[in-house]
Amino acid sequence: MFDTGSVPVPAPDLAALRLLGDRVRPLAGAGERTLPVPEALAALLPQGGLVRGTTTATTGVAATSLALALAGPVTAAGSWVAVVGLPRLGLLAASELGVDLERVLLVAEPEPDGWAATVAALLDAVEVVLVRPPRAVTPTVQRRLQARARDRGSVVLQVGGHLGAWAQAPDLVVAAAASAWVGLEPGHGRLQARRVLVEVTGRRGADRPRQGELWLPGPDGAIATVAPSAAPAARPAAAAPPAEIALRDAG
Amino acid sequence: MSAPVPAGADAPTRTLVVHCPDWPVTAAGVSGDEPAIVVRANRVLAASPAARAAGITTGLRRRESQRRCPHVTVLEHDPGRDARAFEPVAAALDAITPRVEVTRPGTLAFATRGPSRYFGGDDALAERTAWMAGGAAGAGVAVHVGVADGAFAALLAAQRAERREEQAVVVPPLASPAFLAPHPVDALGEVLEAPDLVDVLRRLGLRTLAAFADLAPADVLARFGHPGAVAHRLASGLDPRPLDARRPAPDLAATRELDPPADRVELAAFVAKVLADELHARLAADGLACTHVLVQAETGHGEVLARHWRHEGALTAGALADRVRWQLDGWLSGSSTARPTAGISRLTLVPVEVVAARGRQLGFWGGETLVDERVLRAVARVQGTLGLEAVTVPELRGGRGPGERVARVPVAAVDLTAPRPAARPGAITAPWPGRVPAPAPAAVAPDPEPVRVLDAGGRPVGLTGRAEVTAAPASLARAGHAPVALTAWAGPWPVDERWWDPSAHRRRARFQVTTTEGIAHLLTLESGHWSIEATYD
Numbered sequence: 064m065f066d067t068g069s070v071p072v073p074a075p076d077l078a079a080l081r082l083l084g085d086r087v088r089p090l091a092g093a094g095e096r097t098l099p100v101p102e103a104l105a106a107l108l109p110q111g112g113l114v115r116g117t118t119t120a121t122t123g124v125a126a127t128s129l130a131l132a133l134a135g136p137v138t139a140a141g142s143w144v145a146v147v148g149l150p151r152l153g154l155l156a157a158s159e160l161g162v163d164l165e166r167v168l169l170v171a172e173p174e175p176d177g178w179a180a181t182v183a184a185l186l187d188a189v190e191v192v193l194v195r196p197p198r199a200v201t202p203t204v205q206r207r208l209q210a211r212a213r214d215r216g217s218v219v220l221q222v223g224g225h226l227g228a229w230a231q232a233p234d235l236v237v238a239a240a241a242s243a244w245v246g247l248e249p250g251h252g253r254l255q256a257r258r259v260l261v262e263v264t265g266r267r268g269a270d271r272p273r274q275g276e277l278w279l280p281g282p283d284g285a286i287a288t289v290a291p292s293a294a295p296a297a298r299p300a301a302a303a304p305p306a307e308i309a310l311r312d313a314g
Numbered sequence: 315m316s317a318p319v320p321a322g323a324d325a326p327t328r329t330l331v332v333h334c335p336d337w338p339v340t341a342a343g344v345s346g347d348e349p350a351i352v353v354r355a356n357r358v359l360a361a362s363p364a365a366r367a368a369g370i371t372t373g374l375r376r377r378e379s380q381r382r383c384p385h386v387t388v389l390e391h392d393p394g395r396d397a398r399a400f401e402p403v404a405a406a407l408d409a410i411t412p413r414v415e416v417t418r419p420g421t422l423a424f425a426t427r428g429p430s431r432y433f434g435g436d437d438a439l440a441e442r443t444a445w446m447a448g449g450a451a452g453a454g455v456a457v458h459v460g461v462a463d464g465a466f467a468a469l470l471a472a473q474r475a476e477r478r479e480e481q482a483v484v485v486p487p488l489a490s491p492a493f494l495a496p497h498p499v500d501a502l503g504e505v506l507e508a509p510d511l512v513d514v515l516r517r518l519g520l521r522t523l524a525a526f527a528d529l530a531p532a533d534v535l536a537r538f539g540h541p542g543a544v545a546h547r548l549a550s551g552l553d554p555r556p557l558d559a560r561r562p563a564p565d566l567a568a569t570r571e572l573d574p575p576a577d578r579v580e581l582a583a584f585v586a587k588v589l590a591d592e593l594h595a596r597l598a599a600d601g602l603a604c605t606h607v608l609v610q611a612e613t614g615h616g617e618v619l620a621r622h623w624r625h626e627g628a629l630t631a632g633a634l635a636d637r638v639r640w641q642l643d644g645w646l647s648g649s650s651t652a653r654p655t656a657g658i659s660r661l662t663l664v665p666v667e668v669v670a671a672r673g674r675q676l677g678f679w680g681g682e683t684l685v686d687e688r689v690l691r692a693v694a695r696v697q698g699t700l701g702l703e704a705v706t707v708p709e710l711r712g713g714r715g716p717g718e719r720v721a722r723v724p725v726a727a728v729d730l731t732a733p734r735p736a737a738r739p740g741a742i743t744a745p746w747p748g749r750v751p752a753p754a755p756a757a758v759a760p761d762p763e764p765v766r767v768l769d770a771g772g773r774p775v776g777l778t779g780r781a782e783v784t785a786a787p788a789s790l791a792r793a794g795h796a797p798v799a800l801t802a803w804a805g806p807w808p809v810d811e812r813w814w815d816p817s818a819h820r821r822r823a824r825f826q827v828t829t830t831e832g833i834a835h836l837l838t839l840e841s842g843h844w845s846i847e848a849t850y851d
Contacts, residue, residue, distance in 0.1 A: 124831065124833055125756075126851060127851040128756045150760050151758060152756070153716055153755050153756040153757055154720040155716050155719050155720050155754035156754040156756040159753055159754050160756075163737075163738075164708045164720075164738070167708055168689070169705070170696055170705050171703075173700055173704075177699060177700070181696055181699065184692050185696065187688065187691075187692055188693075189689060241832055242832040242833075243832055244828050244850070248802050248804070249803060250786060250803065252804050253826060254826050254850060255753075256753075280753050284752065
């Protein structure tokens with residue numbers, strides 16, 4: 064992220080400038096320009112993370128898991144995540160996908176009229192707000208929320224639902240185009256791991272869709288990139304060895 | 315309390331403490347012979363006498379107390395309710411002295427110097443106070459009074475009265491150090507929010523206050539810092555406040571007009587929060603922290619309401635705002651006779667006593683940060699518009715289904731700035747045989763959606779008495795959708811829960827299925843009806 068190889072400025076000057084920049088930057092913008100995401104997903108995002116002040120949406124058959132996976136590292140770093148509405152959100156899954164439940168605020172679904180005010184208040188205080196707009200968001204409201212997010216350096220993350228709810232399309236769409244579960248057979252076995260084909264499209268710097276296949280979660284419970292040599296997602300025969308399952312339970 | 319105090323005069327002010335044991339239970343309106351507990355963060359905070367008789371103690375886990383007393387009523391902690399119910403007691407004692415200081419809901423204190431002379435001695439004053447407070451608290455509510463040098467000794471005296479089932483215990487003047495000496499160091503936890511300190515002292519072998527007080531003050535300060543020094547002064551029977559406690563200049567008071575006047579707590583609480591932040595910031599700019607605050611409200615009809623709140627440590631902005639909100643709740647939601655006749659039009663916070671802020675030691679792993687303050691403010695704002703119960707935090711619980719294993723606890727019942735082990739993945743150590751294995755489903759339906767599961771011939775799939783499927787499930791039909799073919803399935807995983815309780819007994823079987831769309835569901839079959847309990851979204 065701070066690859067300065069091509070910039071013709073001597074290193075000491077740059078360090079001094081950065082120090083100065085940190086000092087004059089408003090408190091809200093302190094820290095990085097992007098929020099951390101799991102390594103496997105970072106490779107697919109144009110900026111390598113969630114850009115502060117933007118809107119991201121997840122869609123498809125694994126929309127909720129993708130959103131939780133994206134929010135996980137933020138909480139692990141000690142920042143807060145708020146959830147507005149979403150009564151169906153599986154919090155146990157959130158915990159397994161890396162979300163630190165100690166850093167999660169759950170807000171009951173507000174009346175549609177009060178939705179924007181609630182989201183705005185939370186954007187002020189937390190890094191990521193998980194939402195699913197209850198109805199179409201007008202251009203005025205969206206501009207207000209965007210301004211608030213930019214000002215505070217927070218991120219609006221839409222979990223599933225219709226992308227058309229926003230007057231202006233989200234900056235980034237992380238879609239689960241296809242998924243295949245591993246471990247369940249007709250009449251026996253259990254769900255153990257899932258391969259998800261993730262497609263990332265966006266408005267800024269991501270006009271060319273990026274694709275990649277992820278374990279969400281993998282046989283060891285972790286989020287990882289599927290090795291290119293592995294057999295296609297159809298139905299790999301090998302189930303996870305028990306030792307790895309034990310590891311997941313411990314972690 | 316006023317500076318400067320000459321040497322040798324740091325003996326504490328003679329104080330009377332009124333203590334209502336297990337006030338949160340009383341405030342919840344539980345009668346004495348009914349077993350009930352109030353829990354905070356899954357631990358017992360207070361228990362009714364009947365619950366105590368069944369072996370429930372403070373700090374016990376919720377599940378363990380339900381094991382000891384299965385028919386116990388479990389109530390969530392609500393500090394607002396506690397303060398609201400306590401306001402009449404504090405108001406009744408206004409007739410004895412205008413300087414009643416509420417330490418926390420259930421405990422209040424005042425200096426005895428004037429009232430004691432007026433009523434003819436400490437014993438007469440204690441008796442009269444107990445009688446008046448008992449009358450205000452209502453029949454059947456235990457009220458105990460302690461009088462000693464300093465609020466700490468007086469509180470322990472009131473607790474001794476509780477143990478002896480007496481109304482009052484009066485410790486003679488200058489006898490407080492001797493009275494304190496045999497008490498265990500755990501008593502410090504009653505007034506200081508320093509559970510770690512008490513724990514360390516105990517492990518160092520300092521089991522009584524006398525043993526702790528014997529240490530040299532300089533050594534205690536060097537090893538435990540400022541909080542340790544305060545604890546040491548308390549244990550020695552000295553005034554806990556260092557000698558530099560002083561009255562602040564009056565211009566430090568924060569005041570705000572409310573237009574239109576607020577007649578509901580939610581409206582006033584928002585202003586209270588802003589005001590508390592303002593006062594805290596103003597004091598912090600001078601390097602001060604508040605230990606004693608006067609909350610003053612003026613109504614549209616010119617009534618003036620005032621109440622003192624005191625804290626042994628320094629009040630943070632959040633703690634200050636909480637106390638103001640509780641107090642406003644007490645006034646605005648009180649009985650019709652005590653309630654002001656008009657809305658509150660002006661709110662003032664006067665810092666009555668301040669100390670030099672020694673800063674709060676930040677936790678080694680982050681702990682209290684600026685971000686947390688912002689989060690607390692946002693929580694207060696959302697609570698102001700959506701209601702107190704609207705903001706919750708997740709906590710892990712024991713259970714089998716994915717929905718049972720996480721509870722949503724109102725944020726009002728937990729301390730967000732403190733670590734919450736109940737939300738960590740290792741919180742549940744007990745085995746739950748038959749629980750749904752990981753990975754957990756990411757979408758859990760609050761109301762399971764009824765579906766039909768059909769076999770290859772289109773006939774409904776059922777379960778035999780020996781928990782075997784009547785035929786292999788082949789398709790899943792949701793209401794209003796065409797049936798979707800299943801690619802794999804596993805089950806049944808039968809669960810027979812709470813068979814000892816006819817009203818809560820549930821017998822069901824779970825299945826995992828995957829469809830041709832690549833979606834996996836957790837299905838439940840209960841009394842012949844299938845439903846989608848959760849989806850692996």
